[in-house]
Amino acid sequence: MWIPIQINENSTEPLYHQIETQLRSLIVSGQVEEGTLLPSIREFAGNLNCSVITVRRVYQDLENEGLLRTKQGTGTFVARVGKDERDEYRRNVVLEAVEVTVDTGLSVQYPEDDLRDLFLEILKKKYGESHNKGNSK
Amino acid sequence: MTEYLMEQDIAIELTGVKITRRRRKTIGPINLRIPQGHIVALVGPNGSGKSTIINMILQTISPDEGSITWLGETSKTALPLEIRQQIAYVPEHPINEENFMTADEAARFRSHWYPNWDEVRFDQLMSRFEVSRHERLNRLSKGERRKFEIAAAFAAKPKILLLDEPSSGLDPFAWKDMIEQLRCFMEGEDVTVILSSHIVEEVKRLADYIVLVNSGQVLGMAEKDALFANWKEIWVRGELEGLDGLEADILRRDYGPAMTKLIVRESEALELWQHENRIQMVKSRSLELDEILEIWIQGHTPDVLSK
Numbered sequence: 001m002w003i004p005i006q007i008n009e010n011s012t013e014p015l016y017h018q019i020e021t022q023l024r025s026l027i028v029s030g031q032v033e034e035g036t037l038l039p040s041i042r043e044f045a046g047n048l049n050c051s052v053i054t055v056r057r058v059y060q061d062l063e064n065e066g067l068l069r070t071k072q073g074t075g076t077f078v079a080r081v082g083k084d085e086r087d088e089y090r091r092n093v094v095l096e097a098v099e100v101t102v103d104t105g106l107s108v109q110y111p112e113d114d115l116r117d118l119f120l121e122i123l124k125k126k127y128g129e130s131h132n133k134g135n136s137k
Numbered sequence: 138m139t140e141y142l143m144e145q146d147i148a149i150e151l152t153g154v155k156i157t158r159r160r161r162k163t164i165g166p167i168n169l170r171i172p173q174g175h176i177v178a179l180v181g182p183n184g185s186g187k188s189t190i191i192n193m194i195l196q197t198i199s200p201d202e203g204s205i206t207w208l209g210e211t212s213k214t215a216l217p218l219e220i221r222q223q224i225a226y227v228p229e230h231p232i233n234e235e236n237f238m239t240a241d242e243a244a245r246f247r248s249h250w251y252p253n254w255d256e257v258r259f260d261q262l263m264s265r266f267e268v269s270r271h272e273r274l275n276r277l278s279k280g281e282r283r284k285f286e287i288a289a290a291f292a293a294k295p296k297i298l299l300l301d302e303p304s305s306g307l308d309p310f311a312w313k314d315m316i317e318q319l320r321c322f323m324e325g326e327d328v329t330v331i332l333s334s335h336i337v338e339e340v341k342r343l344a345d346y347i348v349l350v351n352s353g354q355v356l357g358m359a360e361k362d363a364l365f366a367n368w369k370e371i372w373v374r375g376e377l378e379g380l381d382g383l384e385a386d387i388l389r390r391d392y393g394p395a396m397t398k399l400i401v402r403e404s405e406a407l408e409l410w411q412h413e414n415r416i417q418m419v420k421s422r423s424l425e426l427d428e429i430l431e432i433w434i435q436g437h438t439p440d441v442l443s444k
Contacts, residue, residue: 016362
C-alpha cells in the first residue's frame, strides 16, 4: 500500500486511534497531498488487517476535522490544510514525544536534573548538526 | 448523515431459532443479526453449531422454532427463487452430484441457477488459481476442488456468500490469494460474507465482526477491533492496594516475586487506580484472538457486543 501506516499490535492504544493519528500526521505534514484519492474503506481495512468499521470511523473523524472530504460515488479525498493547523499539529507531535521522553525517565527513576542535562546535550548535538549541514549547503 | 451513524441494514436475522434433536445437542435459541456489507466470522470449538447455523441460513436444515429473515424476507417454506439466487455457498465438503463433471461442465450447470453468473470472472479466477478445467472434479486434489468451489461461488455474484472453513485444503499461497480475491470481491458491492473458521489468522485478517458459537449457543457478536481492544495483559510493579475494589475489571492475576501480571479490562476505574497508587506499568500487550475467545467461553463476556 502506498500509505505508510504502521500498526503496533501490542500497543494498548486503540487501533482506530493509531491509524487516525498516523493518517492525520501524513496529511497535515503534507506527505499525502491535497486532492489525493485515498483507498476505499474495504481496501484500506484489508491492508491494515482491521475491520471496515475502524477505517470508516477514521475517515469519518478526519472528515469532521475538515482534513478529508467524500464525494459520493467517487471516494474519499484529502482536503486543503491551512497553515495554522499545520503549526498546531507540529507542536502537538513534539509535545507528545517530549512527554513520552519524560515518562520514560520517570519509569526508571532518572533524576530530573540529569534528564534536563541530557536533553540539552542532545539538543545541542542534533540542532548543531542540522545547523552545520544547513551552512555547508 | 453517513452510513456510520445510520441504523445498519441487516442481511440475515435469526430470531429465537432452535433445533431439538433427540440424540444430539440442542441448538439455540439463537438470536443473531448479520449486518449487510460486512464479513462476519463464526468461530467456536468443533461441534459447537457453526455449520448448523450456515445450513439453516441455506435452508438445508429447518429450525423447529423461531424464524429467519433473508434480505428482509421471511419464509417458513422454501425461499423465493429471487432470494435463493442471491446466496452462494462453499461447503466444507464438496457435493457429490458434481463429481463426474469437469469444472466447466459444473460451471455451466450452476450458471442456470444464477442469473447474474459472471463467466468472465469465473474464467479469470480459474486461470489465476491454475485449476484444470477439463478434469473431472473428483480427480482434482482437495485444494484444487476448493479453488473451483470458491471461483464458482464468486462468479455467481451473490449478495450473501457463505463459506464453511474456506481455507481447508489450501496451501499458504492459495490461501493468501483467496483472502485477496475475497477482498476484491467485497469491493464496491454490497456483499455480506458469513464464514466459519477456526484459523485464528484467517479470522483476524478477514473479519469485520466475530460471532462466538459454543455448545449450540451464540454467545454474542462483537466488532473485531473493539474485541481486540477489550482486554489487555499488564505487568505492574508497586503496592497493589485497592485492587480488590476493581474485581469487575480484573480477570486473572499471577503474583511473581517482584511483579504482578494481570489480565484486565480497559476501564476508567482501573486507570484512576493506576494513577492514584503510582502503579508502574512495566509491560503491556493485547491478547491474541484465541486467548480472548477462551476467556469469553469461560463466561467473561466482552463489554463491546453488537446488538
